[in-house]
Amino acid sequence: MSFSFPFSAIVGQDEMKLALILSTIDPNIGGVLMLGDRGTGKSTVVRSLAALLPPIKAVSLCKYHCDPALSVLCSECEDKKRNGIKLKVDVINTPVVDLPLGSTEDRVVGSIDLEKALSQGVKSFEPGLLAKANRGFLYIDEVNLLEDHLVDLLIDVAASGENVVERDGLSVKHPAKFVLIGSGNPEEGELRPQLLDRYGMSVEVRTPTDVLQRIEIIKRREAFERDREQFIAKWAEQDLEIQKHIVQSKKRLERxxxxxxxxxxxxxxxxxxxxxxxxxxxxxxxxxxxxxxxxxxxxxxxxxxxxxxxxxxxxxxxxxxxxxxxxxxxxxxxxxxxxx
CATH class of the missing domain: 1.10.8.80 (Magnesium chelatase subunit I, C-Terminal domain)
Known part of the structure; x- marks a missing residue:
């Protein structure tokens, strides 16, 4: 059971919540950048969204959770099809992956599997965060503080939808299409224009000034901390309605x-x-x-x-x-x- 704060229980911040919902309905919009004051629920709302994202169909045991309905698959799934192996299908949660600020490039793009290399003498690729985020969401908190070499890497992958890794004698290319979500405090630094342009939507997040709204936020957070299971159960029906609404909206989108x-x-x-x-x-x-x-x-x-x-x-x-x-x-x- 997920113990993230319920999406429907978040008080205010309507523009931020709407932007995230719209990016879920149409991932091609290009993701959401949330900039504003500290302690305004930016990370909370992203993790809340993860709990109500509709599940997706994916090729069973695929490291990149390839979509079985698409003709373009990763090299491993293509090899199985070419060899006449039927691809099994699983229903999985939509991936929501955090990219920590201190991540190394190997952790982000993937690297050689040292365990296999040492124990079996085999060069094998260990997928990174970009692989795990494929067909889902990649969330970067304090994105304006991200190191330049990782920014360059994200810009390339976001533009191509593929991650290409060529190092240590390995040459791997795999799908890496994800919705990029970023948050940060602009007082701590600005984003590079190239990355800023990659975000479809931008939200300005401000500390609530209404006293009654502030009190309600505090009460709900206190209730959540006191008994998480009971609080989540209280808002489960509202979250389910939002999830159903997202699914119906995705079906209506092309019309x-x-x-x-x-x-x-x-x-x-x-x-x-x-x-x-x-x-x-x-x-x-x-x-x-x-x-x-x-x-x-x-x-x-x-x-x-x-x-x-x-x-x-x-x-x-x-x-x-x-x-x-x-x-x-x-x-x-x-x-x-x-x-x-």
Whole structure:
């Protein structure tokens, strides 16, 4: 039994929770970056999400939990198919993997299996965190403090969807497609622009100012610490409803339509704000579709655009030395000026 804090019991932080749910509905959005004050539940909400993610089908005993429905498999699964071995299928939990700040490159990408090498004299690959996160979520707390060589590595893998390891006489390539979740306090350092751009959505997390809300957070945390099983059981039904809603939304996703008129407004907004590249438009399109699916709508509309624009654009804006307004305020101001 998972003893993480129930997702539905988290008070406030609605934008952060919505962004994580949308990234679950459509992993192609590109993940979520959560920056803000310490002690605001960023790590808690990610671990809470892990407990209600829908299970997935995977090839039995596969180190990379390959999707049996796809034609592209890892080399080991391909070899089995080529040799006429039927691939068994298991239902597993969606992987949610933590990447600690102090991780070595070998721990992240994988390395030679020393036990087999010493005991059997065989060169065998020991998968790393990227392999374990395939088809799931890779979470990095304090991502803005991540070492540069690991940042470069993550950028390459996130772009290609594959991890290539060539060292110690080994040459291994395996699928590594995951939703990248990061959190941190911007006061402790900024992210490199290349990694920042890889995140689909960005959330600004602030300490609650409402006294009653703060008290409710404290009460729920105290109840959780006092009797975890009872507290989790109390919120189990609500978590199950969210999980069912996510599953239904994923089924509706491809049927949601977005008009050319809405895409023109999204692109006009990006151009007006000077967002770099075209990832802003792509992210807004995917996020609007996911939000409409989550709300049970067949068509995305202007309200969906207004809701997702800050999520998709606030971290893509160039700094204007003549404007000290925060990025969220700039996006909201642009929405008022351009979108009617």
């Amino acid at each position: 949601v339509e977005i008009s050319d008129e809405l895409l023109i407004k999204a692109s006009t907004l990006c151009a007006h704000l000077g967002a770099d590249g075209l990832r802003g438009e792509l992210t807004m399109m995917r996020t609007m579709r996911a939000l409409a699916a989550y709300q049970g709508k067949k068509h995305a509309d202007i309200q969906h655009l207004k809701a997702v624009a800050p999520l998709a654009l606030r971290h893509r804006l160039r700094r204007d030395p003549l404007d000290d307004t925060g990025s969220s305020a700039r996006v909201e101001r642009a929405i008022e000026e351009i979108i009617q």
